[in-house]
Amino acid sequence: MKLTDTISLSFRTIRSNFLRTAITVAIIALGIAALIGINTAIQAIAQKFQESFSSMGANGFTIRYRQVNVQFGRPSVKMQSKKNRRLKTSNANKTINIQEAEAFKEIYKYPSEVSISIGGGGNNIVNYGSQKTNPTVRINGGDENYVDMNGYDLAAGRNINTLDVTSARNVCIIGKDIVDKLFKGNDDLAVDKVISINGISYRVIGTLQSKGSTFGMSLDNLIITSYKNVRRFFNTGTNASFSIGVKVHDVSNMDVAIGEAEGAFRAIRKVSVQDDDNFLIDKSDSFVEMLMKQMGRLTGAAVVIGFITLVGAAIGLMNIMLVAVTERTKEVGLIKAIGGKQRNVRMQFLFESIIISLLGAFFGIIIGVLLGNIVSVLMGTGFVVPWIWVALGVLICSVVGLLAGLYPAFKASRLNPIEALRYE
Incomplete structure (x- = not known):
């Protein structure tokens, strides 16, 4: 038998068992859709956060008020440094006032733009x-x-x-x-x-x-x-605090610029050498990075869900292929009687298994991308396709189909043609 004949026969067999094939494809598609959908949504969220919170670009940072929870006259343990140094209580919850913000803008001479802001x-x-x-x-x-x-x-x-x-x-x-x-x-x-x-x-x-x-x-x-x-x-309250944004001209000098800013603002805030900073310096993309680390857990959850579903699909697919071997014993005997080799029978069953898996991957990818892009539509971002996960989904389904079809394919190929023809 030619390879094209084997593939054609595999497709005809799949079509003849439509309901059974459709159920198996649906199970595989569910796992892939969960994997692709969640990762598409995460990519859309990441894209939006990059646009929203990193508007200053990679060459910006912000100096803002560091709020400390003070209990019984002492700062909270959470705000202590690695060296267990403590902020002085008298200076711990000191907001950034207008004089300090303007003084920093005046004395900070590193090549950059400085902006003062406050919310109303x-x-x-x-x-x-x-x-x-x-x-x-x-x-x-x-x-x-x-x-x-x-x-x-x-x-x-x-x-x-x-x-x-x-x-x-x-x-x-x-x-x-x-x-x-x-x-x-x-x-x-x-x-x-x-x-x-x-x-x-x-x-x-x-x-x-x-x-x-x-x-x-x-x-x-x-x-x-x-x-x-x-x-x-x-914003007339006594607890109102200003923020200071800095945009460095050369992104390669970001760390130097932050060091200069920290030293200058410590002097303005009158922070002694043995005390921690009573303010925070955030890079423009630090919030996004922190959020993406948290969203990594969602990716992990998607992988687990997809893996469990695909394991179930692989077991179901193998069971269906074993049933197919039993149902088509006489067909296998006929193929071998007219000159078909063990390799032809193995290839036919393996092709069937892989085709069913890839059909599940195809529909799962389409459903996952569409569901994930509902998030991108709600957030106003562009259409997102996680190509890496799409390729990974196709690869996973190919492996699932191959592994699920191996044992049934070898079992079918080893059937005795005479006994197979006599099988009822």
Whole structure:
């Protein structure tokens, strides 16, 4: 028998046992779909986080407030260093104030851009004429470098300048959601208009291009003004803390820049030599890296689920192939009687087993990719295909089909042709 005849016969046999084949294919597809689907979703989430939290790029880091839980006059053990040094209680929960942030921007001379920022809450209401937003608008205070360093792009108007910051005047840049709500999506129309934020009048000096959403939270439902203005109207509490963003010109010098920043800010914060830093320095991609480590557990779970399902599918496939050997004993005897060799019989049963496995892989990959991309659609990312896992899925199913078909194939090939022909 020719190889093409063997393959053709394998396909005809699979079609003739459609229901049994379909059940086996469904079991295999379920395992592959779980594996591919979860990894597709994880890849989509990773892509979105890279866009959302690494907007400063690989050459950025942030200095922020390090909150310490103080109990009975002592810092929490969790915040102690490897050398068991303790932060002084009097200096442990000290927020970063405006004087310290501005002093750092003044004295930090490493080749970089520095931006000062502070949050103004996320429950603000914006009015323009008879139009009003929901009380979900976020206010961010920054300086002339804030827009660029946080990955925003202007759609119309101008950026905040140093005069806006020093004078703390009521000017702002509004996000795309607010433009759509108050100005029917017309960016040029919004520029130079006077809006009301919680009853306070602000002149719109610019609008932002859309950034989409993350986990259902819009990144365009925000207003940017100067940090001094936010401190004046929106964040007047004593625990308000500023953040300092730094964007280094040469990414290869990141560690040096962080070291320089740490030394400069320790001096500004008056941290003694024997004490730990009472602030944190985060790389722009550190949060994403931390989150991806946690999501690695999901990948592990997907592998376990897929493995268990595929083991069950392999057992089921082997059982079906053994039943097929019994049912087709006379057919095997006829093949051998007309000159078919043991190799031809083995190849036929192995091809059947591998074809069923690959059909399961095909449908499982399609279902897994489609299910995983539901997450990417919800998050507004592009269509994601985890090619490495797709290739791995095909390889795994090929191995499963081969192993599941080996014993039935050898059993069939060793049948005595005369006894096989007489089998009822």
